[in-house]
Amino acid sequence: MSIWGDIVNLITAGAGADVGSGAAQAGAVGSAANLSSDAGIGAALAAFFGDITSIAMWRSLGWLLLGILMMIAGVAWWVKGSVVSGGSLATAAAALA
Numbered sequence: 001m002s003i004w005g006d007i008v009n010l011i012t013a014g015a016g017a018d019v020g021s022g023a024a025q026a027g028a029v030g031s032a033a034n035l036s037s038d039a040g041i042g043a044a045l046a047a048f049f050g051d052i053t054s055i056a057m058w059r060s061l062g063w064l065l066l067g068i069l070m071m072i073a074g075v076a077w078w079v080k081g082s083v084v085s086g087g088s089l090a091t092a093a094a095a096l097a
Contacts, residue, residue: 006047010040 051057 003048003051006044010044
């Protein structure tokens with residue numbers, strides 16, 4: 001389960017309840033009561049650190065960052081090529097000078 005699923009479980013029905021089927025815990029009064037219990041906070045922290053230390057998450061973030069970096073480099077290369085080769089930006093700049 002993801003960290004967001006754990007947070008939804010804590011807020012709606014308490015730690016360990018199945019949110020998808022709508023089953024609520026017997027003692028669940030509200031979100032404030034669920035978040036104030038030490039067991040709920042401990043479960044949320046355990047899930048958070050479990051997801052933070054997941055290698056799959058870091059690998060996905062690495063691929064996303066690589067893709068963004070390559071897109072920025074491609075746009076910079078494209079703009080630089082049009083300016084150097086006398087594209088529309090270069091002719092506009094020459095007309096102003």
